Amino acid sequence: MNEPVLEIRGLNKSFGPVHVLHDVDLTVRAGEVTALVGDNGAGKSTLIKCVAGIYASDTGRVLFQGEPVHIRGPHDAAALSIEVVYQDLALADNLDVVQNMFLGRERGSRWLLDEASMEQAARETLASLSVRTVTSVRTPVSALSGGQRQTVAIAKAVLWKSKVVLLDEPTAALGVAQTRQVLDLVRRLAEQGIGVVLISHNMANVFDVADRISVLYLGRMAAEVPAKDVTHGQVVELITAGRSGELGLARPESVVL
Amino acid sequence: MAQSSTASKDAAVPDFGIDTVPMTTPEALRDYLARLRAGQLGSLPALLGLVALVVLFASLSDVFLSLNNVANLLAQGAGQTMIAMGIVFVLLVGEIDLSAGTASGAAGAVLAMHYVENGNLLGGMGSTVFILFISVLAVAALLAGLLRIWAGVAMSVLAIVLAASGIAANPWIEMLLALCVGTAIGCITGFLVAKIGMPSFVVTLGLFLAWQGVILQFIGEGGVLGISSSPVLNNVANGNLSPLGSWLLFVLAAGGFAAATLGRHFSRRRRGLVTQPTPLVLSKVGGITALGLAATVLLTINRSSNESVVVTGVPYVVPIILVLLTIGTYVLNRTSYGRHIYAVGGNREAARRAGINVVKIRASVFVVCSSVAALGAIVYSSKVGSVDPQAGGLNTLLFAVGAAVIGGASLFGGRGRVFDAVIGGTVLAIIANGLGLLKQPAAVVAVVTGLVLLLAATVDALSRQRASTSAR
Ligand SMILES: Nc1ncnc2c1ncn2[C@@H]1O[C@H](COP(=O)(O)OP(=O)(O)OP(=O)(O)O)[C@@H](O)[C@H]1O
Ligand SMILES: [Mg+2]
Numbered sequence: 036m037n038e039p040v041l042e043i044r045g046l047n048k049s050f051g052p053v054h055v056l057h058d059v060d061l062t063v064r065a066g067e068v069t070a071l072v073g074d075n076g077a078g079k080s081t082l083i084k085c086v087a088g089i090y091a092s093d094t095g096r097v098l099f100q101g102e103p104v105h106i107r108g109p110h111d112a113a114a115l116s117i118e119v120v121y122q123d124l125a126l127a128d129n130l131d132v133v134q135n136m137f138l139g140r141e142r143g144s145r146w147l148l149d150e151a152s153m154e155q156a157a158r159e160t161l162a163s164l165s166v167r168t169v170t171s172v173r174t175p176v177s178a179l180s181g182g183q184r185q186t187v188a189i190a191k192a193v194l195w196k197s198k199v200v201l202l203d204e205p206t207a208a209l210g211v212a213q214t215r216q217v218l219d220l221v222r223r224l225a226e227q228g229i230g231v232v233l234i235s236h237n238m239a240n241v242f243d244v245a246d247r248i249s250v251l252y253l254g255r256m257a258a259e260v261p262a263k264d265v266t267h268g269q270v271v272e273l274i275t276a277g278r279s280g281e282l283g284l285a286r287p288e289s290v291v292l
Numbered sequence: 293m294a295q296s297s298t299a300s301k302d303a304a305v306p307d308f309g310i311d312t313v314p315m316t317t318p319e320a321l322r323d324y325l326a327r328l329r330a331g332q333l334g335s336l337p338a339l340l341g342l343v344a345l346v347v348l349f350a351s352l353s354d355v356f357l358s359l360n361n362v363a364n365l366l367a368q369g370a371g372q373t374m375i376a377m378g379i380v381f382v383l384l385v386g387e388i389d390l391s392a393g394t395a396s397g398a399a400g401a402v403l404a405m406h407y408v409e410n411g412n413l414l415g416g417m418g419s420t421v422f423i424l425f426i427s428v429l430a431v432a433a434l435l436a437g438l439l440r441i442w443a444g445v446a447m448s449v450l451a452i453v454l455a456a457s458g459i460a461a462n463p464w465i466e467m468l469l470a471l472c473v474g475t476a477i478g479c480i481t482g483f484l485v486a487k488i489g490m491p492s493f494v495v496t497l498g499l500f501l502a503w504q505g506v507i508l509q510f511i512g513e514g515g516v517l518g519i520s521s522s523p524v525l526n527n528v529a530n531g532n533l534s535p536l537g538s539w540l541l542f543v544l545a546a547g548g549f550a551a552a553t554l555g556r557h558f559s560r561r562r563r564g565l566v567t568q569p570t571p572l573v574l575s576k577v578g579g580i581t582a583l584g585l586a587a588t589v590l591l592t593i594n595r596s597s598n599e600s601v602v603v604t605g606v607p608y609v610v611p612i613i614l615v616l617l618t619i620g621t622y623v624l625n626r627t628s629y630g631r632h633i634y635a636v637g638g639n640r641e642a643a644r645r646a647g648i649n650v651v652k653i654r655a656s657v658f659v660v661c662s663s664v665a666a667l668g669a670i671v672y673s674s675k676v677g678s679v680d681p682q683a684g685g686l687n688t689l690l691f692a693v694g695a696a697v698i699g700g701a702s703l704f705g706g707r708g709r710v711f712d713a714v715i716g717g718t719v720l721a722i723i724a725n726g727l728g729l730l731k732q733p734a735a736v737v738a739v740v741t742g743l744v745l746l747l748a749a750t751v752d753a754l755s756r757q758r759a760s761t762s763a764r
Contacts, residue, residue, distance in 0.1 A: 087645070108647065109644070113647055121645070125642035125646070126642055127642045128638050129638035130631075130634060134631060134634075135642075138646040139632075139635075139643075139646030139647040140646075141628045141631060145628050145629070146626075146627055147626055147627065148628060148631065151560055151563050151565055154565055155563065171566070
C-alpha cells in the first residue's frame with residue numbers, strides 16, 4: 036500500500052446556514068488515483084476548494100505527508116505543491132497559454148519577467164504530453180477549445196512538479212479522443228508518484244483509471260474503498276442512497292440537511 | 293531540465309506548427325492578416341483613423357501641417373493624453389475612474405496655490421481648510437498602509453511634509469507636491485473600491501463631485517491662479533528642447549527602441565524561440581527611426597512667424613510623453629505587476645486562485661491613475677498658464693476615457709496598452725485642432741468627437757464579436 040500524501044480529517048464547511056460538508060475524511064495516496072464521486076451538489080467541488088485554500092474550512096485537520104499543515108490561501112496550497120484543475124477552469128482568457136501556465140508564479144525577477152524561459156518550459160511540458168492541437172503557446176486562451184483549455188490547465192500541474200493534483204471533472208466537456216488523452220494523462224501523473232484526485236460522474240472512466248473510490252453523499256463521506264473491491268452497481272447505489280449492503284453510512288435515511 | 297529540453301525539442305516540431313519553425317516574412321504577414329480577420333485589431337483602426345484625419349485636415353487647411361501648428365497640437369493634447377495613459381491601468385482591471393479629471397484639477401490647484409502663495413498653503417487655504425487638507429492626506433497615508441501600498445504611504449507623507457513645512461515656492465517642489473497629492477487621492481479611491489468593495493462607478497462619481505468642490509474651495513468662485521510667471525512651470529508645455537537636446541532625444545529614443553527591439557529579437561532567436569522574421573523586425577525599427585528622424589529635422593527648423601524671435605526644437609511634452617509611455621509599457625509587459633493587472637482584468641477569480649493579491653492590484657491601479665493624472669494636470673495647467681475652478685472638470689475626464697477607448701483599450705477590462713492612450717489622445721487633439729483651424733464652432737467639434745468615439749466603440753464591439761465567434 037502506498038504512503039498517504041494528503042489526509043483530511045473531520046472537515047466541516049458551511050456557507051452561512053447551509054452545512055455543506057459534515058466531518059469529511061479523505062486520504063490521498065502517492066502514486067494512486069483516488070476517484071471522488073457523488074451526486075450533483077454532494078460537495079465534491081467544495082471539498083476540493085477547501086483543500087486548495089479557496090474556501091476556509093470551519094473545522095478539520097489537514098495532514099500533508101504526515102505533518103499537520105494549515106492551508107489559508109492558494110499560496111499555501113501551491114507551496115505544498117498541491118495543484119488544482121477546477122471545474123470552472125480558472126484561466127484568464129486574455130492571456131496566452133504561457134502566461135496562464137505561469138500565472139502567479141512568473142519566472143524572472145519581479146521587475147523583469149523571463150519570458151523566454153517560461154515559453155520554453157511551457158512548450159516542453161505541452162510537447163511531453165503530446166499536445167498536438169495547440170498551434171502556438173502564444174495563442175490567447177480565448178482562442179482555444181474546451182479540451183485545449185483543459186489540457187493547458189492539466190499541463191500546469193505537470194509543469195509545477197506537483198505532489199498532489201486535484202482534478203474537478205476534467206473530462207466533462209471533452210470528446211471521446213480528448214477524454215482518452217486526459218485519462219491517459221491522469222494515469223501518467225500517478226505513475227510519476229503524484230497523488231491524484233479525480234472527480235468524475237462517468238463510472239466507466241472512474242473504473243478505468245481509479246485505484247480507490249471515495250463516495251460523498253450529501254456532504255458526508257459514505258465510503259472509501261479500493262476500486263477492485265466494488266462493482267459498478269455498488270458505487271451507483273452508494274452515490275444515490277449513501278449505502279450499499281455492508282458499505283456506506285449507517286442510516287442514511289436519518290441524514291437531514 | 294536541460295536534458296529533457298533537448299530530448300523533447302525534436303518531438304515538439306510536429307506538435308506546434310508555427311511555433312518551432314521560424315516564420316518567413318510572407319508567412320508572418322499572412323499570420324498577421326489572419327489575426328486581423330479573427331478580430332484582434334489592436335490599435336490599427338485608430339492608426340488608420342489618425343492617417344485619414346491628417347490627410348483630411350491637411351487638404352482642407354494650409355495651416356494644419358505648418359510646423360507651428362504641429363508643435364502646438366502636440367502640446368494641446370498632451371495633458372489629456374497623459375490622463376488617458378493613467379486611465380488605461382484602471383480600464384485594464386475592468387474598472388472606471390470618473391474622478392481622474394477633477395482629481396488632477398485638485399492636484400493642479402494645490403500646485404498653483406503653493407506657487408502663488410509662495411509656499412504658504414496655510415495662508416492660502418485658511419486654517420480650517422488647511423487642517424482638513426492635511427487630515428485627508430494623513431487618511432490617505434493610513435489607507436495606503438492598510439493596503440500595503442508603501443509607495444502610496446511614502447508619497448502621502450511627503451505631501452504632508454511639503455505642505456506643512458511652508459517651504460518657499462520652487463517649481464520643482466510644486467510639481468512634486470502635485471504628484472504626491474495625486475497619489476494620495478488615488479490611495480483613497482483604491483481603498484474604497486478594492487477594500488470596501490464599492491462599485492468604482494459610484495465611488496469615483498462621488499469623488500468627481502467632491503474634488504470639484506475642493507478645487508472651487510481652494511481657488512474661489514471666479515478666481516484664477518496664474519503660474520505662467522514661473523519660467524519652469526510655463527516651459528513644461530510651452531517650451532522646447534534646444535536643437536542639440538532635440539537630437540540627443542532622437543538618438544536616445546530611437547537608439548533605445550532599436551536596442552530593446554533587436555536585443556529581444558536576437559536573444560529569442562538564440563534560444564530557438566519563435567520570432568518574427570528578421571527583415572520584418574528590421575524594417576519596423578527602420579521605419580520608426582525614419583519617422584523620428586523626419587520629425588526631429590522638421591521640429592528643429594525655425595518655426596517662428598515673427599522675424600525677431602527664433603522658435604526651434606522638440607516641445608518638452610514629447611520627451612515627457614515618451615518617458616511615461618516607455619515606463620507604462622515596460623511595467624505592463626515586462627513585470628509581474630503588469631501581468632497580474634491583465635490577469636485580474638481577464639478573470640478575477642482565476643487571478644485569485646493563482647494566489648495574486650487581487651485587492652492590492654485593484655487598489656494600485658487607481659493610485660497609478662491619479663498619480664499620472666496629476667502629472668497631466670501639470671502639463672495642461674502649464675499650457676493655459678493658470679489654474680481656475682474648472683481645471684480638470686468639464687470634459688477632461690470624458691475626453692481621456694474616450695482617448696483610451698479610441699486607441700483600442702477595452703472598457704470591459706483585460707485589453708489595452710498605454711500606447712492606445714497616446715494614439716487616441718492624438719486623434720482627439722487633431723480633431724479639436726483641425727476643426728478649430730477650419731473655424732468650426734464648438735458645437736461641431738463636440739458632435740464630431742462624439743461620433744468618432746462611437747465609431748471606435750463600434751469597432752471594438754464588432755471585433756469582440758468576431759473574436760468570440762471565431763474562437764471555437
Ligand atoms: N459559494 C457557495 N455559496 C453557497 N452555497 C454553495 C456555494 N458553493 C456551493 N454551495 C452549495 O454547496 C453544495 C455543494 O456544492 P458543490 O459545488 O461542492 O457540489 P459538487 O459535488 O461539486 O456538484 P457537481 O457534481 O454538480 O459539480 C451545493 O448544495 C451548493 O449549492
Ligand atoms: Mg462540482
